[in-house]
Amino acid sequence: MAGSPFGTRRTRRWIPWASIAIPGIGWLLFGLYPSLATIGYSFTQYSGLPGTPLNFCGLCNYTAAFTALSAQVWESLKVTLIYVVGVTVLQNLVGLGLALLLNRPGRSYTFYRALIFMPQIFSVAVVATMFALILDPVTGPAEQAWQAVFDSTTAFLGDSSLALPLVMLVNIWMFAGYTMLIYIAGLRNVPKPVYEAAALDGAGRWRSFLHVTWPLLAPATTVNIFLTAMGALGEYALILVMTGGNFGTKTLGLYMFDSAFGGTSQLGYGSMLAMLQFALTVVIGGTLLFTLRRREIQL
Amino acid sequence: MRATGRNLLCFAIAAVLFAAPLVYMLLQSFKTFTGFLQDPTGLPDPWTLENFGEAWTQGDFGRQMLNSLVYAVIPDTVTLVLGVFLAFPVSRGYFKRSNAVYAFFVFSGFLPGGLIPLFIEAQALGLYNSMPGYLILTSLSGAGFFFFVGYVKGIPKEIDEAAALEGCGYVRFIFTIIIPQMKPALATFAIFGFVHAWNNLILPLVMLSDQQLWPVTRGLYSFFGEHTQNWPLIAAGTFIVAAPILLLFVTLQRYLVEGVAGGAAFGTQGVAVPAERGEAR
Numbered sequence: 048m049a050g051s052p053f054g055t056r057r058t059r060r061w062i063p064w065a066s067i068a069i070p071g072i073g074w075l076l077f078g079l080y081p082s083l084a085t086i087g088y089s090f091t092q093y094s095g096l097p098g099t100p101l102n103f104c105g106l107c108n109y110t111a112a113f114t115a116l117s118a119q120v121w122e123s124l125k126v127t128l129i130y131v132v133g134v135t136v137l138q139n140l141v142g143l144g145l146a147l148l149l150n151r152p153g154r155s156y157t158f159y160r161a162l163i164f165m166p167q168i169f170s171v172a173v174v175a176t177m178f179a180l181i182l183d184p185v186t187g188p189a190e191q192a193w194q195a196v197f198d199s200t201t202a203f204l205g206d207s208s209l210a211l212p213l214v215m216l217v218n219i220w221m222f223a224g225y226t227m228l229i230y231i232a233g234l235r236n237v238p239k240p241v242y243e244a245a246a247l248d249g250a251g252r253w254r255s256f257l258h259v260t261w262p263l264l265a266p267a268t269t270v271n272i273f274l275t276a277m278g279a280l281g282e283y284a285l286i287l288v289m290t291g292g293n294f295g296t297k298t299l300g301l302y303m304f305d306s307a308f309g310g311t312s313q314l315g316y317g318s319m320l321a322m323l324q325f326a327l328t329v330v331i332g333g334t335l336l337f338t339l340r341r342r343e344i345q346l
Numbered sequence: 347m348r349a350t351g352r353n354l355l356c357f358a359i360a361a362v363l364f365a366a367p368l369v370y371m372l373l374q375s376f377k378t379f380t381g382f383l384q385d386p387t388g389l390p391d392p393w394t395l396e397n398f399g400e401a402w403t404q405g406d407f408g409r410q411m412l413n414s415l416v417y418a419v420i421p422d423t424v425t426l427v428l429g430v431f432l433a434f435p436v437s438r439g440y441f442k443r444s445n446a447v448y449a450f451f452v453f454s455g456f457l458p459g460g461l462i463p464l465f466i467e468a469q470a471l472g473l474y475n476s477m478p479g480y481l482i483l484t485s486l487s488g489a490g491f492f493f494f495v496g497y498v499k500g501i502p503k504e505i506d507e508a509a510a511l512e513g514c515g516y517v518r519f520i521f522t523i524i525i526p527q528m529k530p531a532l533a534t535f536a537i538f539g540f541v542h543a544w545n546n547l548i549l550p551l552v553m554l555s556d557q558q559l560w561p562v563t564r565g566l567y568s569f570f571g572e573h574t575q576n577w578p579l580i581a582a583g584t585f586i587v588a589a590p591i592l593l594l595f596v597t598l599q600r601y602l603v604e605g606v607a608g609g610a611a612f613g614t615q616g617v618a619v620p621a622e623r624g625e626a627r
Contacts, residue, residue: 062516062517063435063440066431066432066435066516066517066520067435067436067441069428069431070428070429070431071432072486073428073485073486073488074451074486074487076467077467077483077486077487077488078460078487078488079454079457080460080463081461081467082454082457082460082463083457083460084460084466085460085462085463087463088462088466095465095466097469145359148352148356148359149356155353155357157603159359159360160603162361162365163359163360164599164602164603165364165599166364168541168545168591168595169545169588169592170544170566170587170588170591171545171547172545172547172563172567172570172587173563173566173587176566176570176580177371180370180371180577180580180581181367181370181371183386183577185386185575186383186387186575186577187386188386188387191387220363220364228603283548284547287547287548288567288570303461303462304461307461307462308465308551308552314462314465314466317462318462321458321460321461324459325457329456
């Protein structure tokens with residue numbers, strides 16, 4: 048405890064150390080170790096059942112991912128990328144739109160903002176069940192609306208062309224409020240005189256948005272795009288409850304979960320998929336941070 | 347006149363897009379099953395409260411509600427206290443290489459998801475499918491620590507020295523001086539931590555196979571699977587599970603919403619909420 052005013056009396060020195068050691072050991076055991084062990088398990092074949100051996104097999108899972116099982120892996124990569132790009136772009140557009148619309152003083156606007164924020168405090172189990180009720184292909188109101196508009200029927204979450212977009216929309220519905228709040232915080236940081244100066248120069252609403260608001264929102268945009276992309280990449284609980292990964296919705300995260308806990312108990316193969324997910328996170332996260340930060344400087 | 351137009355538009359968006367699904371589900375839960383089949387999307391006719399009682403007993407939500415409460419309150423409290431105990435010396439630089447420790451913690455957040463090894467570890471340590479085991483896993487994972495480091499920095503260091511001169515012990519100092527100073531940060535984290543723990547689905551799905559140990563989210567997931575098409579019953583069950591969180595939100599929405607907006611403004615964003623999104627990766 049170098050320099051600490053609390054470690055001087057020899058008899059009491061262990062107390063500060065223990066106060067660091069207990070959470071530290073907990074974190075090592077249940078935070079850091081599982082994370083790092085994923086690397087090790089990705090080189091094994093292991094079912095996790097008691098009494099079964101843990102076979103070290105080198106790159107077997109990685110080789111399988113690019114040979115025998117490559118079709119599934121590429122499919123899940125494709126689904127993941129569509130999910131991440133779609134959710135990130137749409138959720139930011141929706142969040143920004145809502146922020147511009149709702150960044151007003153007054154009690155009614157506070158109430159609206161709270162309502163829009165509300166969905167994300169519910170469990171994915173609740174949200175998914177709620178939308179399963181609404182999207183039920185026989186008794187749901189969405190089906191009635193669909194019939195009225197297209198004069199045909201659809202299976203919604205049971206339709207391979209609709210399931211993924213629908214899950215994405217529910218994801219956006221759940222978290223758009225958070226994106227909106229960060230944009231609102233960004234909007235509040237834009238100094239009023241800048242708008243007044245722009246208005247004096249004859250800038251209309253659109254031009255003042257394009258040349259004043261948008262550049263000055265750059266930090267909020269960076270945070271939002273990064274967070275939504277990372278969130279969408281890590282999300283699979285919602286997809287699991289809504290479609291179980293069927294009908295073209297099996298993202299890499301869900302593929303990982305499914306191969307480990309979905310009945311097949313392929314913990315080694317699942318660990319390899321977790322490593323792929325990690326690689327994807329590093330590539331997407333790194334690229335986003337690099338480009339978004341550079342954009343902030345240029346603006 | 348234009349302001350009212352905007353207000354109406356905002357009302358329409360908030361009410362129709364964001365509140366209506368919940369209201370719609372609540373309405374369904376008041377229908378009898380035959381009433382639902384006759385008119386699936388209309389208003390309940392006749393109205394009934396039976397679904398709530400039936401869902402409560404059939405889904406065993408009473409027991410699960412208690413389980414959820416235990417799984418949310420205990421880890422939340424432990425995480426808060428341990429988080430402060432770790433954040434205080436790290437933030438003050440009271441031991442060698444505090445900065446390296448902090449950097450290492452931050453860096454470790456970007457490592458691969460460890461759900462599968464955690465499952466294997468839990469089995470090996472006898473923590474699998476047990477309430478104490480689940481509590482140990484969720485209490486000691488080190489969450490909440492970053493959130494506090496920056497906040498402790500804002501508390502003047504002179505207080506430490508004064509307290510040490512007065513002969514105040516380390517533990518007493520943290521409980522009587524530091525924790526009261528951090529009340530706003532602790533409150534925000536406590537709420538988000540509670541909501542996160544209550545809502546967690548993946549970890550109970552992986553770690554708890556015994557139905558008696560399930561939290562409500564896990565229970566609802568199965569309840570949903572067992573009662574396909576009996577939507578009034580499922581809707582009632584879902585609403586029972588959502589009600590405590592809804593109540594919490596109605597009471598605390600000001601702090602929840604401002605907590606995010608304030609956090610975003612001070613650059614601490616992304617600490618509380620993304621943890622909720624990814625669940626246990």
